[in-house]
Structure formats: C-alpha cells, structure tokens
Amino acid sequence: MGFYEVVTIVLAVVILYGIKLMSSPKTAVLGNRLGALSMFVSVLVVLFYNGIADVPVLWLAVLLGAIIGYLMAMKVAMIQMPQMVGLFNGLGGGASALVALVVIFETYPEMGLFSRFTSQLALVVGWVTLSGSLIAAGKLDRRIPQQPLVIKGHNVVNALCLLILGVLVAAGSFGSAAAAVVVSVLVTLLSLGFGVLFAIRVGGADMPITISLLNSYSGLAGAICGLTIGDPLLVSVGAIVGAAGIILTGIMCRAMNRSLLEVLNGSVAAVNLAGDSLLSPAAGENGGTAESEKSLDAPSLLKEAQKVIIVPGYGMAVSQAQWQVKKLLDVLESQGKEVKFAIHPVAGRMPGHMNVLLAEVDVPYDRLYEMEAINPEFKDTDVVVVIGACDVVNPAAITAEGTPIYGMPILRVDEAKYVVVCNMDTKPGYSGVPNPLYDRPNVVLLQGDAAETVEKLTREIQ
Known part of the structure; x- marks a missing residue:
C-alpha cells in the first residue's frame, strides 16, 4: 500500500467522521467544515500526486470555482x-x-x-x-x-x-x-x-x-x-x-x-382540489369557516395556556425567525408554561434542518421532540403555535385521497384545543394541496413574515 492509498483511507475516514458529526445539531457545523476541509485537501492531494500542481490553468479553475461557490452560498x-x-x-x-x-x-x-x-x-x-x-x-x-x-x-x-x-x-x-x-x-x-x-x-x-x-x-x-x-x-x-x-x-x-x-x-398525481369536500373541516370536528376565528385572540390564548407546542417549518428558515422563536420560548417558560417543539422529519425539506436552526439559537435539545413522540400529546395541548409550516400539519394528508400529500405522516396539530398559525399566507405548500386547517374555528391566522409576527406576538404576551 502506497502513500496515495494511505492518504485516501485517512481522508475517507475523516469525511465519514464529519458525516457522523452532522447527525447532531450540536456538532453539525463542525462536521460540515470538516467535510469541506477534507474535500479541499483531496483536491490538493490529487494535483500534487499526479504532478500537475504546476499547471496554472488548474489553479485558476480552483480559484474561480471557490469564488463562484462562495458567492452562491452567501447570496x-x-x-x-x-x-x-x-x-x-x-x-x-x-x-x-x-x-x-x-x-x-x-x-x-x-x-x-x-x-x-x-x-x-x-x-x-x-x-x-x-x-x-x-x-x-x-x-x-x-x-x-x-x-x-x-x-x-x-x-x-x-x-x-x-x-x-x-x-x-x-x-x-x-x-x-x-x-x-x-x-x-x-x-x-x-x-x-x-x-x-x-x-x-x-x-x-x-x-x-x-x-x-x-x-x-x-x-x-x-x-x-x-x-x-x-x-x-x-x-x-x-x-x-x-x-x-x-x-x-x-x-x-x-x-x-x-x-x-x-x-x-409519479404515481400520486396532483388533482383539482377546488371545492373538494375532503379538504373541508368536518362538522363537529373543529370544523367551521374562517369567519369564526375572528373572535379568537392569539395573545390571550397563549396567556391562558399551560401547555404549548411550537411547530417550526420551512417558513421559519426562510424568514430566519429562529431568534424570535427562542425569545417566545423564554417568555412562555418564564410564565411557568410547559413548552415543547414538535419536529417533523422533513420540515425544512431536509431531515435535521429545524434541529440545526433551533440549536443555533440555543434552544435546549431536550425540548425537541420527533413526530412519533409528540403526536400523542397534541390532544392534551392548550395551544399549538405553527411557524412557517404547511404540508407537515395539513390534515388533508389523512382525508384527501388521490392528492400528492395523501398518506404522508403529519404532526397532528389539528387535535389541539387551539392553534395559532404564523405563516406568510394561506397558499398551499410544495404539495400544491390547500390546507383545511386554516378554515377551522379554533385556528388563529397571523399572516406575514414569521419573524415579524412571532416578535409581535411575543411582545403582546409579556
């Protein structure tokens, strides 16, 4: 076994270790940096081992690629x-x-x-x-x-x-x-x-x-x-x-x-959902229209609640609202309320996305609960605060057969006593399926940028 093969094994082990670190929000950033550094070292090893490190065009290509990648990642x-x-x-x-x-x-x-x-x-x-x-x-x-x-x-x-x-x-x-x-x-x-x-x-x-x-x-x-x-x-x-x-x-x-x-x-194709009764709230099961939610006041609901579950989604990542979410957590806990976070496996489009964002603002990891663990608790929860999530809380996944979302496991926020939704709007998520949760009488819609709506909500409950 030669030098090049030994270096290959070492770099492969380091990359694998970096991937392992990325499995935890606490070490994910380090794992990502370790992987990036290993790839850069790999490029250098290839250039020098093959005796082409003195070819100017290669270094120009490396520099150009690095600049383009950096600008894209920052922008x-x-x-x-x-x-x-x-x-x-x-x-x-x-x-x-x-x-x-x-x-x-x-x-x-x-x-x-x-x-x-x-x-x-x-x-x-x-x-x-x-x-x-x-x-x-x-x-x-x-x-x-x-x-x-x-x-x-x-x-x-x-x-x-x-x-x-x-x-x-x-x-x-x-x-x-x-x-x-x-x-x-x-x-x-x-x-x-x-x-x-x-x-x-x-x-x-x-x-x-x-x-x-x-x-x-x-x-x-x-x-x-x-x-x-x-x-x-x-x-x-x-x-x-x-x-x-x-x-x-x-x-x-x-x-x-x-x-x-x-x-x-493409076995599950999108269908025309306009007027689909499967997407309408069932009578007697938190059903109703958007008109009935006007009598509800989100700050009052949170002030009176004893148990609150926060559901972060892709919209939180888009608006970078994790800082405001952490402040909301601190205020609620200072008032003696039990607060938990419900994490869907594909919230944010990739597993672990929400965990990393919440870890970034020092949300304690023991407050984060996976879907299987938290779902049984929704029915005993006073208020659920949904922040930038749509498909992962869409009850149509249970009722609307023939739609792209049907059969997908969701967070059962629809079973909670009250729900406060801090989403940009009421448009469908990536699935293209309208969310009937928005039309239920026990749901308060706070539309707009999640960072702004959560910050305002936090001020109002202090």
Missing part, C-alpha cells in the same frame, strides 16, 4: 437552498461525465475492457444526474410547473431509453475507437434526455426525495469515474456520497410515506 436565500443542492448535484454528475468523455476521446485504444465499460457507465449516470437535477431544481424554484408531467407511454419510453442505453454501453465497451466516439455522443444525448424524462414525472411534494436520490447519483457517477481512471480517492469519496444519499432518500421516503418507486413513477 442564496434559505428558501432556495434545496434548489442549490440540486444544482450542485447536477454539476457533480456533469463533471464526472466530462472526465469520462475526455478519457474516452483521448485514451480509448489504451483502455482495458473494464475501463471502457465504466467510462460509458459514468457517462450515463453523470448526464442523467445533470439533466435530472436541473429539472428538479427548476421545479423546486417554481420555474417549471410542480405538477407531475406524465407523457403518453411514459413507462414504455423510459424502458426503451434504458434498453438502448444498455446496448450503447456494450457497444462502446467493445467497439473501435472511432465507433466509441460516436457511441459516447449518442450516450450523452440519450442520457440527458432520460434524465429529463426521469424527473418531470415527479411532483413538487416529492421533489426533495428526488434531490436526495440525485445526490446519491452524483456520488455514484464520481465513484464510477474513479474506477475508469483508476483513482481510489475518487472511488472512495464518491461511494461515501452515494451511500449517504441513498440512506437520506430512504429516511425521506419513510417520513413522507412514499415508496421510491411511487415517487419516481
């Missing part, structure tokens, strides 16, 4: 974070595909059968990741309609694409150098097209799962590319990213009660 709003993750996934897959393409064009006659096969496979996975991620990011950013787009014979077309790609990969592995160039171009075009077909049939509500899956694809593309060029560092790091992405995909599928096959097939 991007929290609401755009999933889209940026999707974009970076695509760029990772595209980079692996480009490396494989260059290797094929320049060294195909000298390549062995295994390298030829993996190079073609890297093209497929890399280009599918690129085009699929661009579609996913476009849907999350609402630049592309979020509804699943299923063309006639979609499954047949997908199957034909995979079959043809399989044939082309085989042809590119056994053919001549001239034929390999033509095959590689065809593989590139067909893979890009398949990535689009793969992603457009997924609805907006399930798109975070697709982003996570494409994250694993980007790692897989890198690992396969590493096999092509015989680089153990690229293989190990790519495999780690791929495995982490698959694990995250599984977690999100369980949290949204979706099988991966259902997500990718």
